[in-house]
Amino acid sequence: MAAISREEVAHLARLSRLAVTEEELATLAGQLDVILQAVAQVGEVTAADIPPTSHSVPLTNVLRDDVVASCLTPQEALSGAPDAAEQRFRVPRILDEDVAS
Amino acid sequence: MTDLTSFSAAELAGLVARGESSAVEVTQAHLDRISAVDDRVHAFLHVDTEGALAAARDVDSRRAAGEPLGPLAGVPVAVKDVLTTKGVPTTAGSKILADWRPPYDSTIVRRLRAADTVMLGKTNMDEFAMGSSTEYSAFGPTHNPWDLSRIPGGSGGGSSAALAAYETPLSIGSDTGGSIRQPGAVTGTVGVKPTYGGTSRYGLIAFSSSLDTPGPCARTVLDAALLHEAIGGHDPLDSTSIPAPVPDVVAAARLGASGDLTGVRLGVVREFAGEGAEPGVLAAFRAAVETLTKLGAEVVEVSCPHFRYALPAYYLIAPSECSSNLARFDGVRFGLRVGDDGVRSLEEVMSATREAGFGPEVKRRVMLGTYALSSGYYDAYYGQAQKVRTLISRDFATAFDQVDALISPTTPFVAFPVGARTADPYQMYLADLFTIPSNLYGGPGISVPCGLADGLPVGLQVMAPTMADDRMYRVAAALESAVGPFTPPAL
Numbered sequence: 001m002a003a004i005s006r007e008e009v010a011h012l013a014r015l016s017r018l019a020v021t022e023e024e025l026a027t028l029a030g031q032l033d034v035i036l037q038a039v040a041q042v043g044e045v046t047a048a049d050i051p052p053t054s055h056s057v058p059l060t061n062v063l064r065d066d067v068v069a070s071c072l073t074p075q076e077a078l079s080g081a082p083d084a085a086e087q088r089f090r091v092p093r094i095l096d097e098d099v100a101s
Numbered sequence: 102m103t104d105l106t107s108f109s110a111a112e113l114a115g116l117v118a119r120g121e122s123s124a125v126e127v128t129q130a131h132l133d134r135i136s137a138v139d140d141r142v143h144a145f146l147h148v149d150t151e152g153a154l155a156a157a158r159d160v161d162s163r164r165a166a167g168e169p170l171g172p173l174a175g176v177p178v179a180v181k182d183v184l185t186t187k188g189v190p191t192t193a194g195s196k197i198l199a200d201w202r203p204p205y206d207s208t209i210v211r212r213l214r215a216a217d218t219v220m221l222g223k224t225n226m227d228e229f230a231m232g233s234s235t236e237y238s239a240f241g242p243t244h245n246p247w248d249l250s251r252i253p254g255g256s257g258g259g260s261s262a263a264l265a266a267y268e269t270p271l272s273i274g275s276d277t278g279g280s281i282r283q284p285g286a287v288t289g290t291v292g293v294k295p296t297y298g299g300t301s302r303y304g305l306i307a308f309s310s311s312l313d314t315p316g317p318c319a320r321t322v323l324d325a326a327l328l329h330e331a332i333g334g335h336d337p338l339d340s341t342s343i344p345a346p347v348p349d350v351v352a353a354a355r356l357g358a359s360g361d362l363t364g365v366r367l368g369v370v371r372e373f374a375g376e377g378a379e380p381g382v383l384a385a386f387r388a389a390v391e392t393l394t395k396l397g398a399e400v401v402e403v404s405c406p407h408f409r410y411a412l413p414a415y416y417l418i419a420p421s422e423c424s425s426n427l428a429r430f431d432g433v434r435f436g437l438r439v440g441d442d443g444v445r446s447l448e449e450v451m452s453a454t455r456e457a458g459f460g461p462e463v464k465r466r467v468m469l470g471t472y473a474l475s476s477g478y479y480d481a482y483y484g485q486a487q488k489v490r491t492l493i494s495r496d497f498a499t500a501f502d503q504v505d506a507l508i509s510p511t512t513p514f515v516a517f518p519v520g521a522r523t524a525d526p527y528q529m530y531l532a533d534l535f536t537i538p539s540n541l542y543g544g545p546g547i548s549v550p551c552g553l554a555d556g557l558p559v560g561l562q563v564m565a566p567t568m569a570d571d572r573m574y575r576v577a578a579a580l581e582s583a584v585g586p587f588t589p590p591a592l
Contacts, residue, residue, distance in 0.1 A: 004472070012468045015475075016424065017431070019452040020464070031465060031526050036472070038527055039413040042485045045492065052487030053494060055311045055341070056543025056567070057298040062340040076204035080435030089433050092447045 003036040004029065105130035110176045110270040110324040117160070117175035124157035124164075124175030128219050131177045135221070135268045138592045143243050144253075144263035146182050147190045148222040153177070156219045163217075173331055174217035179263045179272040182223040183230050184315065185304040186210050189220075193306045194228040194238040194256075197430050197437045197458025207304020208336045209273060209315050216331040221269055224259030228460045229427065230280055230308045232256050233532035236523055237462040244519070245288060247557055247589040251516040254284030254532070260318045261288040265589050271328050272318040277309050278415055279512070279536025281316050282548035286511035286560025289550045289587040291325045291577070292318050294536075296568050297543035298343035300329075301336035309422040310341075312415075312540045320586070322549060322578040326354035329570070345568060353571035357578025362396040365576065367563075368403030368504035373535050378513040381554025386510045389551035389561045392583050393508070393576070403503060405496035410489045411538045416530060417473045417486035418541070424470030427463065430455060465526060494542045501566045506573055509535045511548040511560035535562060545570040549577035550587045558587055 009029040013020045020028065074087045083090040105113070105127050116122040132150055139145050160175045180186065183193050185203035187210075192198045206214070213220060227237040235243040235258030245253040246265040253262035257274035261284035264272055274281035276294035285292025293316045300315045307313060317328035333347035369390060374383070394400050432438035432454035440453035459467070473482040500507055513534050522528045539546040544567045551561035561580060563573035 008472075009468070012471050014452075016464075016467045016471045017428075017448065017452045017455050018459070018464055018467065019449075019456040024461075024464075028465065028468065032469060032472070034525070034527050035416065035465070035469060035530075039416045039482070039486075041413040042410055042417065042489050043481060045407065045410055045485070045489050047485065047488035047492065050488040050491050052484060053490040053541075054487060056494070056541075057341050057343060059298075059341060059343075064337060072204055079204050080201050082432060082436070082438035083441070091433055092441050092443075092445060092450045094447045 002033050003040065004033050106134045106267040108270065109321050110173060110319060110327060113176050113270060114173050124160035124219060125154060127175055128153050128157040128177055131221060131269055138266050139268060141244060141249055141592065142246055142262050142266045142268070143241060144224055144259040144266060144268055145179065145222045146192060146225050146240055146259070149189055149220060152189065153219050153221050160217050160219070171216035171331070173327060176218050176271060177221045177269050178213055178218045178328070179221050179224050179260060179269040180210060180213070181226055181257050181260050181272070181274050183226060183275050183306045184209055184273065185306070186220070186223065190223065192240070193230070194226040194240065195458065195460070195463070196239040197454070198435070199437065201436055205304065208301035208338060209332050210304065212332045218271070218331070224257070224263055224272060226259055227256035228463050229306065229423070230256040230275055230277055231423070231462045231466055233279070233283055233529050234522065235259060236519065237460055239460055242519055245516045246592060247289065247516065251518055252287070253516065254287040256280040257318070258284045261285050261290050261292060264288065264290040264318060264320050266592060270320065271324060273315060273332070274318050275305055275313055275315045276540065277312045277419060278540050279533035281318060282536045282546055282560070282562060283512045283532055285318060285548040287516040287558060289558030289589060290318060290320050291322055292548045293325050293329060294539060294546045295329060295333060295570055296343065296545045298341050299347065299545070299568065299570065300333050301339040301342055303336055303338040307426040309419040310426060311422060312419060322574060322581050323351070323354045323358065326350040326574050343568065348568060348571040350571050350574045353574040354578045357575035358582050360396055360579050360582045362393060362398035362576065362579050365398045366504040367393060367398050367400045367576065368500055368507045369400060370408065370507050370509045371402050371404045372406070372408045373509040377534060378510050379515065379554065382510050382513060382515060382559050385552030385554050385559035386561060389580060389584065390508070393580060396579050396583060401504060403500045403507065405500055405538070407489060407492040407496050408538050411493055411541055412530065412534055414486040414489040414493070415537045415541060416469070417482050418490065420466040420470035421473045421483050422470070424467045424474065427467055430458065462526065490541045493538055497538070497542045497544060497566070506576055507564040509562050511535060511562040515554050515557040515559060539564050543567055545573055547573045547577045549581055550585060551580060552584065553587065
């Protein structure tokens, strides 16, 4: 049985903000199915009482003194932006998205 | 005159320091070599000819003025294109960053400059460091100098191939699941994943933040140690950087080069010494174990029962972190923007940009991670993988109660032909079978050439406890002194 359906893959693409083509969807569905069946092996391990590891370095709350230091100028920070105006990143319209979709 | 590209970094540093060669001569020799062979190898995405020669001239004039210089002054280095370089193109092998010139240097690059090395350029890699062959680079694959029809490993295939092709004596890689060690193994060069937190991630374009580790690549163990010392150590700009000095890896490499491993206990990982690797790889590994024994090491077998779950755990944890990290590529702050026609919404432009800018492996991993993190699947996939990660770290801890370091083949197979594994993504993932456990645990690993199988290089991996990077350098240098070097056929 497939671990993931084509519809689920289409949903994942939308969540991932990837405008995949129908052809890609078919390929991805098959490949993700193979990968998911393989990685599901982690379920064989009895680990109910085992604490999770998110990070291998046991450091918490790394703080520094709040001192003024040099940083990027607005021009430098915007130097790689596809579009900029008035020292800001210029973006496509964001209003009416709910209506549009 | 002997070709300057044939020398090690340590030798070149000596030539420059004694004034027997200038930094400009050394740099020009490597630039000439790149011009002569890189159309066939394609190790470089960008060669910074002007920047390199300017840095070399600076070293020469400061030396002439009697100013103190770093221990690697005038030695060329190539940098994987995943590390930011101020004003120099940085693509991470992706179309989405094809025209990006970062406004700042990564800490690693800043330290390379401070050490007076000469940066030759940026090396090819699988897109966002996801892959084991460089075939997922948006700019075409790198070819293995041992056999140009074969892959050089990945994701840092460019950095390792550049060494094997004598285009540079030193290079920098980054290792999330084996991306330094596996390319090292299949190109017959040395690749080191330092302890996680031992080298700074500041300016390293993030793939999987809890695993990503920049590290040194070289043709000799001593050169790798010298580079490790130059780039390693605490960085306040990386909150996961370990606030402790770099272990004395250079002294360990020199000690190892004496070829005496008396008193060193090594553990062969039972789970990685039988099935899963090609016969030629296993034969070379077994011969290396015999050599290590002859050098005085005591070699025992050690079981790490959860290592067999490292690969599946990794392919849940790394994609999960990548799906989050790559959200920053949204067509707003840097890189590509597609479909901004004044009609499409921000979300539509974002989706069109990511669709056009990301290649197939990146899309697979972003979607896989999105799946593993989604409600309903989180506990069974990502949560369970994090618990398995704990068990793998416990396996290491138990093993290091018995031995000083663990050994295994670096990768299950020698360099495979270009195109052999791209049709089935999971077959590609198997390249990292033996290297992934160290990433999940956080400890260091090194790959050192140990022999040939069918004329292609095989690497031996040494894995050490966290912040005991010096131990693996000693073992690797001892093996190198007994079996090396392995030189590819002339290009």
